[in-house]
Amino acid sequence: MLTGSKVGLRARHxxxxxxxxxxxxxxxxxxxxxDGSPWRPMAPxxxxxxxxxxxxxxxxxPFSVVELAGGMLVGTATLWGIDNxxxxxxxxxxxxxxxxxxxxxxxxxxxxxxxxxxxxxxxxLQIETLVDNAGMLRAAERNGFVxxxxxxxSAWVLGEFLDEVLLGLLVEDWQPDERD
Ligand SMILES: CC(C)(COP(=O)(O)OP(=O)(O)OC[C@H]1O[C@@H](n2cnc3c(N)ncnc32)[C@H](O)[C@@H]1OP(=O)(O)O)[C@@H](O)C(=O)NCCC(=O)NCCS
Numbered sequence: 638m639l640t641g642s643k644v645g646l647r648a649r650h651x652x653x654x655x656x657x658x659x660x661x662x663x664x665x666x667x668x669x670x671x672d673g674s675p676w677r678p679m680a681p682x683x684x685x686x687x688x689x690x691x692x693x694x695x696x697x698x699p700f701s702v703v704e705l706a707g708g709m710l711v712g713t714a715t716l717w718g719i720d721n722x723x724x725x726x727x728x729x730x731x732x733x734x735x736x737x738x739x740x741x742x743x744x745x746x747x748x749x750x751x752x753x754x755x756x757x758x759x760x761x762l763q764i765e766t767l768v769d770n771a772g773m774l775r776a777a778e779r780n781g782f783v784x785x786x787x788x789x790x791s792a793w794v795l796g797e798f799l800d801e802v803l804l805g806l807l808v809e810d811w812q813p814d815e816r817d
Contacts, residue, residue, distance in 0.1 A: 639700070639752055641744035646700035646714050646752070649690045653701045653710050655681070657688055660733045661713065669795050670767060671731050687713075695719070698752070702732070702745055711736040714745045716753055724760040726753055742776040747813075750780055754808045761807050767792060768800040782806045 638647040658679050662668055668676045672687070679685055690699050700714040712732035719726040730745045746764075753759045764782060766773040778784075782804040790798035 639748050639756075640705060641748040643705055643739075643744045644711065644741050644748065645703050645705050645708075646745070646748050647703060649688075649699055649701045654688055656710055656733070657701075657713060658683065661731050662687060664734075666795065667731070667734070670770070671729075673792070702730070702741070704736075704741075711741055712745075714749055716749060716757070718763075719757070719759075724758065725763065726757070726759055726761075727763050727765070728753070729764075737772065742772060743779050746776050746780045746782075750806065750811055751813060754811050755813075759808065761805060763806075764804045765801050766804070767794065768802050774802060774804075777804045777806075780806065781810055781812055783810075 638645045640646075658681070662679045662685070665676050679688065683689070686694070686697075691697075696717065696719045698716045698719070701710060702712045702714050703710055710733070712730065715729040716726050717729055728746065728749045730742060730749070732741055732745075750762060753762045762782075764773070764777050765788070766777070768787065783806070784802055785805045786803045788801040788803060791801045792799045
């Protein structure tokens with residue numbers, strides 16, 4: 638398991654699936670804001686790749702996020718779009734609603750940076766998020782990500798187009814032990 642100051646990132650367990658399915662992927666608003674595809678209900682037993690890990694897919698590493706104190710499941714974290722030629726990847730995370738706003742998201746980004754830069758030897762990590770996702774923007778910027786651009790009206794979200802912000806962090810700017 639990878640550990641931060643508050644959370645651990647471990648493999649997906651069978652017990653995680655019903656909780657993640659109900660609280661994250663079957664929540665229309667959450668899924669519509671976090672996923673790049675239209676929401677559709679996820680049935681029990683679904684093998685949707687957001688939920689069930691395909692170990693053969695080398696471009697994605699999905700983690701379940703747990704509280705270090707007690708081990709309770711708090712969400713998902715993903716390194717995706719791993720490109721071993723350009724040595725880059727994207728970061729994604731989704732926390733269960735009751736666990737948001739406690740500093741876990743900031744800690745998850747920190748641990749994903751460690752995984753991407755130290756474990757995988759990547760050079761660049763990237764995050765895309767909706768322009769109104771203040772928590773995600775702050776969690777990224779506290780870990781050193783900088784805003785590199787705005788993708789105007791790039792996301793169709795529940796009846797309107799929203800801008801997305803693109804943030805990046807290069808390994809030479811990564812300061813693993815410091816957060817502003
Ligand atoms: C976005 C998300 C990952 C952030 O994680 P979190 O644990 O809630 O965020 P943190 O508690 O680490 O907060 C980070 C900072 O943002 C601020 N913040 C958090 N939620 C906020 C909100 N809704 N509005 C304004 N600021 C917020 C916190 O106060 C904190 O600021 P600080 O560093 O100055 O103290 C989490 O809320 C989540 O999973 N949301 C739903 C899914 C999602 O949006 N995923 C990202 C898709 S790209």
